[in-house]
Amino acid sequence: MSSKQRLVLSIIDFLNQSIQDGTVKQDDKESLEVAIQCIGEAFGVDPTDQEQVKRLSVKPANLLSIFDVFLKTKDKLAAPGGASSSASTSAPTGPSATDKAAAEKLKATGNAHMSAKKYDEAIKSYTEAIALDPTNAVYYSNRAAAYSSKGEHSSAVLDAEKAIEADSSFVKAYHRLGHAHYSLGDYKAAASAFRRGLEIDPSNASLKTGLQNAEARIVPDDDTFDDMPPLDPAPARGAASGAGAGAGAGAGAGGMAGMAEMLRNMGMGGGGAGGAGGAGGMPDLASLMSNPMMMQMAQQMMQNGGIERLMQNPAVANMMNRMQSGGGMPDMSELMSDPTLRDLASQFGAGGGAGR
Numbered sequence: 001m002s003s004k005q006r007l008v009l010s011i012i013d014f015l016n017q018s019i020q021d022g023t024v025k026q027d028d029k030e031s032l033e034v035a036i037q038c039i040g041e042a043f044g045v046d047p048t049d050q051e052q053v054k055r056l057s058v059k060p061a062n063l064l065s066i067f068d069v070f071l072k073t074k075d076k077l078a079a080p081g082g083a084s085s086s087a088s089t090s091a092p093t094g095p096s097a098t099d100k101a102a103a104e105k106l107k108a109t110g111n112a113h114m115s116a117k118k119y120d121e122a123i124k125s126y127t128e129a130i131a132l133d134p135t136n137a138v139y140y141s142n143r144a145a146a147y148s149s150k151g152e153h154s155s156a157v158l159d160a161e162k163a164i165e166a167d168s169s170f171v172k173a174y175h176r177l178g179h180a181h182y183s184l185g186d187y188k189a190a191a192s193a194f195r196r197g198l199e200i201d202p203s204n205a206s207l208k209t210g211l212q213n214a215e216a217r218i219v220p221d222d223d224t225f226d227d228m229p230p231l232d233p234a235p236a237r238g239a240a241s242g243a244g245a246g247a248g249a250g251a252g253a254g255g256m257a258g259m260a261e262m263l264r265n266m267g268m269g270g271g272g273a274g275g276a277g278g279a280g281g282m283p284d285l286a287s288l289m290s291n292p293m294m295m296q297m298a299q300q301m302m303q304n305g306g307i308e309r310l311m312q313n314p315a316v317a318n319m320m321n322r323m324q325s326g327g328g329m330p331d332m333s334e335l336m337s338d339p340t341l342r343d344l345a346s347q348f349g350a351g352g353g354a355g356r
Contacts, residue, residue, distance in 0.1 A: 006056045008043040010063040012036050016047070017062075055154045060120040061127050069131040073099070095133040103132040107139060110146070119150040137167035144176040148183065156180035160193075171201045178210045182217075190214040 015036050018024045024032055039045075046052055058066070076099060095103070110125030126143035133139065144159035160177035163170055174197030181190035194211035198204060 005043055005045050006058060008039060008045045009047065009053065009056045010058055010066070012040060012045065012047050014063040054152065058127075060124050065124075066127075066131075069128055073131055094135055099132040100136075103129040103136065103139065106132070107142065110142060114142070114146060114149070117149070119146045122146040135166055137163040137170040137173055140166060141170065141173045141176050144173075144180065148176070148180055153180045153183040157184070169200055171197050171204060171207070174200070175204075175206055175210060178207070178214065182210070182214055187214045187217040191218065 015032055019029055019032060036047075040047060045056070076096070106125045106129035110122040110129065113119070113122035113125060123143055123146045126139050126146065129136070129139045130143070140159045140163035144156040144163065147153070147156040147159060157177060157180045160173050160180055163173035164177065167173070174193050178190045178193035178197070181187075181193060191211055191214040194207045194214060197207045198211065201207065
């Protein structure tokens with residue numbers, strides 16, 4: 001579709017130029033403008049879109065100059081003495097020796113323009129050479145280099161591919177293609193082009209360097225790790241020092257059993273030193289830890305760091321010190337004065353009621 005769009009853009013440019021230079025009568029101007037709009041919409045070409053125009057433009061050539069080259073080529077290809085049309089169509093022939101010689105001169109002119117950094121003039125010369133000898137991959141490759149030199153890398157990609165179509169063994173065309181893709185930021189396509197060239201010429205240093213540079217810029221796809229299993233949660237680090245031997249147990253049912261045992265050892269279970277859940281004492285947390293819902297809630301806290309943050313609470317640290325020194329458990333009113341412990345107690349109380 002891009003080749004057709006380039007033709008359509010050339011036609012639109014020609015019609016707009018005809019309006020501007022007075023070729024078209026003023027009475028016909030409005031009708032022609034409507035026709036231009038319809039043609040552009042039909043082929044998806046917007047002459048006001050600068051990015052699209054830059055990609056599709058054939059400048060410095062234009063529709064008239066291309067047509068003029070075609071007419072000249074047609075006249076040159078006409079057989080002298082009036083050969084029969086059947087003979088000319090049955091066995092199509094390549095460019096004549098005269099055309100090839102003229103094309104080579106145009107190529108030399110284009111090369112001179114490239115040396116002088118006159119890229120538009122170089123493109124024009126290579127375009128005329130291609131019109132005379134479209135089978136020569138060098139002309140497409142050189143024009144691709146001219147397009148790249150002026151920053152039109154999309155056009156360079158098209159010409160490099162045409163050069164490969166004309167001669168798949170022409171190694172330089174693969175380098176032109178890889179360079180154009182690299183300049184456009186398509187590093188995967190660039191690497192592919194360099195690899196194709198190296199298949200033909202494995203010792204080509206330029207292709208090797210290009211491949212290394214392209215592969216170094218390829219970023220892994222975002223979905224590379226989508227199929228990997230989730231990592232296991234990190235084991236809990238345990239409670240503060242002195243909280244009991246079971247505080248360091250990992251997440252899971254074994255960790256919950258260790259926590260329950262720790263609570264019993266600290267006198268928080270039924271019948272312990274701190275007393276069972278009375279009017280002013282702590283609830284039977286060790287029994288609560290045997291409840292499946294309580295175990296699940298505690299396990300989640302251990303996995304997300306809640307237990308560790310709880311152990312950093314000054315009130316909890318003070319409570320641990322008092323229990324270790326034989327001071328017994330604090331009463332409920334004292335614990336409930338701390339917002340963090342009050343919230344925790346409400347969570348365990350709700351879970352204990354639901355699970356019983």
